[in-house]
Amino acid sequence: MIIVNAKFQVKPEKRDEFLSDIKKLITYTKAELGNLTYDLYQETEDENSFMMVENWEDESSAQAHSQSLPFLEFSEKVASYSARKPELKVARMN
Numbered sequence: 001m002i003i004v005n006a007k008f009q010v011k012p013e014k015r016d017e018f019l020s021d022i023k024k025l026i027t028y029t030k031a032e033l034g035n036l037t038y039d040l041y042q043e044t045e046d047e048n049s050f051m052m053v054e055n056w057e058d059e060s061s062a063q064a065h066s067q068s069l070p071f072l073e074f075s076e077k078v079a080s081y082s083a084r085k086p087e088l089k090v091a092r093m094n
Contacts, residue, residue: 001036001055001056001057001058001059001093002054002055002056002058002059002061002062002090002091002092002093003053003054003055003090003092003093004052004053004054004055004062004088004089004090005051005052005053005088005089006049006051006052006054006086006087006088006089007024007049007050007052007080007086007087007088008049008050008051008078008081008082009048009054009083009084009086010048010049010050010082010083011048011081011082011083012044012048013048014080014081015048016049017057017081018030020078021074021081022040022050022052022074022083023076024038024074025070025071025074026038026039028068028070029054029070031066032063032064032065032068033056033064034056034057034058034060034061034062034064034065035054035055035056035065036055036056037053037054037055037069038053038054038055039052039054040052040053041053043053047080048056048081048083049067049079059092064072064074074080082083
């Protein structure tokens with residue numbers, strides 16, 4: 001299993017756009033082969049700080065996702081939403 005945590009600090013003026021676009025990505029991704037979970041969480045103390053938690057069956061499923069058109073389209077926009085560079089952590093479970 002592959003676990004990915006991606007933390008986003010979003011510019012306040014881009015929050016609605018970020019949420020609209022990431023909700024489309026979430027809907028698409030939850031139907032992808034090998035996806036176990038793909039959920040976005042908002043921090044309780046900062047409405048512009050979010051954590052995406054992804055669980056994938058295996059490396060090939062996670063790789064296929066990272067090459068999907070919806071993911072690539074979202075990735076192109078990340079810099080415009082972000083107050084700072086997103087933090088990404090990946091764990092591989094045996």
